[in-house]
Amino acid sequence: GAGVSQSPRYKVAKRGQDVALRCDPISGHVSLFWYQQALGQGPEFLTYFQNEAQLDKSGLPSDRFFAERPEGSVSTLKIQRTQQEDSAVYLCASSSLGPYEQYFGPGTRLTVT
Amino acid sequence: AQSVSQHNHHVILSEAASLELGCNYSYGGTVNLFWYVQYPGQHLQLLLKYFSGDPLVKGIKGFEAEFIKSKFSFNLRKPSVQWSDTAEYFCAVNAQPGGYQKVTFGTGTKLQVIP
Numbered sequence: 001g002a003g004v005s006q007s008p009r010y011k012v013a014k015r016g017q018d019v020a021l022r023c024d025p026i027s028g029h030v031s032l033f034w035y036q037q038a039l040g041q042g043p044e045f046l047t048y049f050q051n052e053a054q055l056d057k058s059g060l061p062s063d064r065f066f067a068e069r070p071e072g073s074v075s076t077l078k079i080q081r082t083q084q085e086d087s088a089v090y091l092c093a094s095s096s097l098g099p100y101e102q103y104f105g106p107g108t109r110l111t112v113t
Numbered sequence: 114a115q116s117v118s119q120h121n122h123h124v125i126l127s128e129a130a131s132l133e134l135g136c137n138y139s140y141g142g143t144v145n146l147f148w149y150v151q152y153p154g155q156h157l158q159l160l161l162k163y164f165s166g167d168p169l170v171k172g173i174k175g176f177e178a179e180f181i182k183s184k185f186s187f188n189l190r191k192p193s194v195q196w197s198d199t200a201e202y203f204c205a206v207n208a209q210p211g212g213y214q215k216v217t218f219g220t221g222t223k224l225q226v227i228p
Contacts, residue, residue: 003156031214042117042203042218043157056215091157095214102214104149104157 002026004105006092012111013082021077021108025094032075033102034067035091043091049075050097082112115140115208119219126194127227134189134222136178136204145207146187147216148178152200160202163187174198199226 005024013019025032030051035043036059045059051072060067064083069075079086089109093102120135138144148160161172168180178189187204204219 033214033216035218040220042205042220045215045217048215093157100214101159101162102216106156 004092004094004103006090006105006108008108009106010109010111012113015082015084015112017082018078018080019082019110021079021090021110023075023077023092023094023105025073025075025092026103027073028096029094029103030072030097031095031102032069033093033095034075034077035093036061037089037091037107039088046077046090079110082110084112086110087112115144115206115217117204117206117217117219119202119204119222121222122220123223123225125225125227128196129193130226132189132191132194132198132224134202134204134224136187136189136219137185138187138204138206138217139185140206140208142208145214146178146180147205147207148172148176148187148189149203149205149218150200151203157203160189194224194226196226196228198224200224 007022032049034046037043047067048056049069064080066078089107091107092105095102116139118137146163149157150160151157163170163180171177201221201223203221205216207216
């Protein structure tokens with residue numbers, strides 16, 4: 001079956017531009033996670049959705065980062081006024097509710113120039 | 114806050130050599146533990162997990178890991194590696210929450226297997 005998909009796969013933005021990154025989770029998965037993976041590091045938690053409710057946004061690095069999942073399916077991570085330090089791979093993962101395996105998408109590699 | 118340490122950043126082995134990748138976590142309570150793998154050009158995928166029960170956990174492709182609570186460790190092992198095991202391996206921990214799997218990852222270990 002279809003896995004988690006993310007788009008775009010690559011994004012180059014000039015400093016100060018806004019970007020929007022999309023995640024299509026596995027159909028029926030209640031839980032959705034966003035992670036940021038800097039070069040040479042492991043994924044770092046950004047935010048968590050249970051259906052359309054954003055239950056944890058403790059990992060968002062600044063108020064320039066905003067995520068939504070309005071209908072409990074597709075999610076968008078938006079970064080306003082991008083900075084060079086935002087350059088990273090942004091990973092989306094989904095899972096069933098509870099202690100289940102997270103399924104990861106391919107990620108979006110964001111480069112801010 | 115929970116944290117995860119992976120001791121080796123880059124490991125190079127010859128085929129048929131044995132593998133052990135170290136992982137230590139810092140959290141005193143109940144934990145769920147994971148090893149994820151990322152093959153070149155592919156997504157992160159689960160290799161194995163420990164929630165409870167037998168501390169020796171077997172995963173896919175002949176990998177296993179042992180949870181030693183007294184040492185806060187969850188080391189990954191494989192008796193004989195293959196070239197196809199070349200990948201980056203991430204240890205991860207979830208301090209068992211009331212609700213969801215907020216997972217903290219280590220920095221990863223890149224394994225290169227030489228034919």
